[in-house]
Amino acid sequence: MATDVYAGTLAAGEQAARVTRPSRTRSRRPRPTSGAALYRPWWTPWLWVAPAIIVIGVFGVFPFLNTILLSFTDARPLGGGGDWVGLDNYSRMVADPAFWLAVRNSVLYAVVAVPLLVVLPLMLAQLVYKKVPAIGFFRTAFYAPVVASMVAVALVWQNLVSENGPINTALTQVGIIDSPIPFLSDTTLLLLTAIALTVWKGLGWYMIFYLSALASVPKDLYEAASLDGAGTFRQFVHVTVPGVRLTMLLVGIMSGIGSLRVFTEIYILGGATGGVGGQARTLPFYIRDVALDPISGNVGYGAAISVALFVLTIGLAVASHKLGSKEED
């Protein structure tokens, strides 16, 4: 029962534990704050985290380093190639109009989608925040598009905006338009339709973030503003928005990164080519087209574009952060 005695000293306090602990193990570990740490051999924790650290290391961290390495080679998808070509892929990229078109499309996507996804879910959260009867039903219903699979809802939208679909029919009947709007065949309209789909599907997701943020906005600020004669809109601008500013920043970064990741929306709405002649391809779409075709794929060049996508993502996160801290001043 030696262990019981040992545990007793532990419970008495850490000072006692440090005295009792053999000096050899002390040098091996950080200072324990809980007694249990003293009973573990040094390798037990590693046993517990081994599967996670292996999979996350091999498929979460290594691929990034590997992508940078690959971008300097002429590797092919199914082995083959792999010789060092220096900056060839990058110089090819800079001169590639299809690459710049994909950059433009992805940036346009973010520029249009992010403001909508920052503001609309906040208004939605404001709408469902107060617990009126049946609010649980509304919250659940507003979240439904988030969980539905993207391929399936993109097919729904494809039907909605098709030439003889309900949206074009309704607009024609009201008399706003004479001929159907080519939502899916015009490149710009296709991108805007895909953005609308992304925003529609993201509303409920970001609403959740704002719902918990709204809980921390002091209630008396609304009362004070109301006493000063501020209406709903001015309360929203002067109380709600400053109160959830950090969440807006978070949502901005998340939706920005999400916009740069878009593939499925374009693939389903615009077809396998990515719009007419690939004109609506986003960066991930272009990466897939360039790199991952088993026969004609060029992994090296695809890796270079992947690095560009990563730089763009980090740049966007840094820019939003700068923007967020500037507003603070």
Add this chain to the structure above:
Amino acid sequence: MTWWRTHGRTRALVTRYVLLLVVLAISVGPLLWQFFSSLKGPQDALYGSSATFFPANPTFAAYQTVFEQVPMGMYIRNSLIMCLLTVFSQVVFPTLAGYMLSRQGWRGRGVFYWVLIISMMFPFESIMVSLYTQITDLGLDDSFIGVWLPGAIAAVNVLITRAAFSAVPNEVEDAAMLDGAGELRRFWKIYLPAARGAMVVVVINSFIAAWDDFLWPFIVLRSEELYTLSLGLSRLASSSLSYDPRVTMAGSIIAIVPILVLFVALQRYFFKGVESGAVK
């Protein structure tokens, strides 16, 4: 409470419900429209000015056709296999890792934590080229394992379970130790029950992610007998555009309904954090 007093309570409440109904129409309307259109028979117009929202002659014919046109049952089975594999690995391994990460006093804990954080910095799309070459090198392309393995353990789930384990006070652990409970026993009897809520969130999130995933299975899988529902749907949509759109509609409804049922059944866990935040 006061922010609507200037408008009058009733008027504000009516406005609120009208707005709620408008948003409801926008968010669920398209899904309902697709559902009711998929039930329309050949006599009911799908499009145009004569089309109605509800089918005049409701029929499940399109659902029957979609199972005949493409191997829908096989797609569903493949999707379920992917979901089960993913949910299993996403619950078991992140929980083990999250538990140890919440324990203090072992060497390497900080390193592990930073590996997790760093791995979350890279969007999947910026590393998928490397992932594909890795999977090919392992001989796993065009296989379920190849689709499953890179996403088998997500760093975010380790962090979610870690947070739940950290919420258990150290005194509980010390007391259990005094009673002679070993590490595994403490983990199983004290920590796992305490983290049940977090684990449900992990289950739901990874199930939905595996069910909805498109780009990665699309890259890895080439044989049609391995296609998941998302891949099968996209194939159905691109091949049968000239056929009856009701069939594609039925297919997409089949993909949406199971996930919606799961979500509605477990929805209190989605909003739990929000509720507890609202109490403060």
